[in-house]
Amino acid sequence: MKPAAFVLHRPRDLDDALALLTQHGADACLIAGGQSLVPMMNLRLATPSVLIDLNGIDALTGIRRDGDVLHIGAGTRQQTALESDVVQRHAPLLAAALRHVGHYATRCRGTIGGSLANADPASELVLAAIALRAHVTLRDAARARTVAASEFFLDAMTTAHKPGEILTEIVVPIAPEGTKVSFREHARRHGDFAIAAAAVQLSPKDNRLSVGLGAISTVPVICQRIEDGFRTGNFAAALDGLVAAEITGIDCLSDLRASASYRGKLAAVCLTDCVREAIR
Amino acid sequence: MILRCTVNGERVEAEVAPRLLLVDFIRHALKLTGTHVGCESGICGSCTVIVDRAPVRSCLMFAAQADGSEVRTVESLATDNGLSPLQLAFSRHHALQCGFCTPGILMTLQAVRERNAWPRSEQEARELLSGNLCRCTGYQGMVDAILELGP
Numbered sequence: 001m002k003p004a005a006f007v008l009h010r011p012r013d014l015d016d017a018l019a020l021l022t023q024h025g026a027d028a029c030l031i032a033g034g035q036s037l038v039p040m041m042n043l044r045l046a047t048p049s050v051l052i053d054l055n056g057i058d059a060l061t062g063i064r065r066d067g068d069v070l071h072i073g074a075g076t077r078q079q080t081a082l083e084s085d086v087v088q089r090h091a092p093l094l095a096a097a098l099r100h101v102g103h104y105a106t107r108c109r110g111t112i113g114g115s116l117a118n119a120d121p122a123s124e125l126v127l128a129a130i131a132l133r134a135h136v137t138l139r140d141a142a143r144a145r146t147v148a149a150s151e152f153f154l155d156a157m158t159t160a161h162k163p164g165e166i167l168t169e170i171v172v173p174i175a176p177e178g179t180k181v182s183f184r185e186h187a188r189r190h191g192d193f194a195i196a197a198a199a200v201q202l203s204p205k206d207n208r209l210s211v212g213l214g215a216i217s218t219v220p221v222i223c224q225r226i227e228d229g230f231r232t233g234n235f236a237a238a239l240d241g242l243v244a245a246e247i248t249g250i251d252c253l254s255d256l257r258a259s260a261s262y263r264g265k266l267a268a269v270c271l272t273d274c275v276r277e278a279i280r
Numbered sequence: 281m282i283l284r285c286t287v288n289g290e291r292v293e294a295e296v297a298p299r300l301l302l303v304d305f306i307r308h309a310l311k312l313t314g315t316h317v318g319c320e321s322g323i324c325g326s327c328t329v330i331v332d333r334a335p336v337r338s339c340l341m342f343a344a345q346a347d348g349s350e351v352r353t354v355e356s357l358a359t360d361n362g363l364s365p366l367q368l369a370f371s372r373h374h375a376l377q378c379g380f381c382t383p384g385i386l387m388t389l390q391a392v393r394e395r396n397a398w399p400r401s402e403q404e405a406r407e408l409l410s411g412n413l414c415r416c417t418g419y420q421g422m423v424d425a426i427l428e429l430g431p
Contacts, residue, residue: 038341039320039321039322105337190406190407
């Protein structure tokens, strides 16, 4: 239950971190909050020989509005983002999702970027990023690139992150005035991994419903049928059918917490309640 | 690596291996055994200490990462004048039994109090406590202690 030996680097700026990453290649592992990585290291399921600690890099933290998007630094602590007036006002769905991430103490250490890069199927932040059509910025020693959430999360614990890159920020579209959101999840107890989770944002200004469903498949999905159905008449009456159609199309996970069949049924309830709450 | 930090207000300087967990440094090197080690995987919360105003699982942090930080453990709560208000409230409400989880819970609550995020309802108190496992009390005494002290 103790981690294997490794060499620790604590760079003070991003260029130094990128240089270290280039130098050590596949031997190196990035650490931010460490709330997922260190348990894996303590159990020796992860045995990196070089650890590059991003905690000392101030450029990776901070929340700023730029026109119609919000830039949240990857190193921003989850609790800091949750308590941010800017996030609560301009990205209320993200704030709602953050309330369900781990526990107070793990949110005080865990980072926004770390959770996204880890890409756990049950991650609330991954679900919110996909539902909100957010982007992530990745930098290597030569350049920066921006990737849509829908193209970044490829599979369970697998992203489009390339060797030599550091995820530096998430870019979230500003919620229009009057936006209503709902985030619901079912877990065995508060703070535990979700068995099913849903994220819904209603923007009355452009009459648009954004709907994501997470924790039931390897990557959270956009519920396109429900989003499209919202624009047609008689949505409330059609909702149950739309939800059923969404669930049928998903290959549900089966694990210790819930079978695929149970997950699908639970997800249907969770999704329906979440949509109803947002459009109420 | 050289670690320089303060622990409970006292300056500490030590040579540490990168893989040394903060909790093991606190217990084995500094002999501050009030901080307990439970699961070593971030689930139980027994090892929670305060690092730079934040409650932190000291089993999920390497000692070397505390370089330059201010660390506080459960030993910092009581003073020459006796137990802290939080400790007294726990005592009054029988919020502990075997005591194994108590240091982690006290340090989490101490940090939350200092960060002005104290629970305002029973539900908020239970949500906050969900980050720490207690197998004795059923949490009711802790909830009562929290509500008595708040907001």
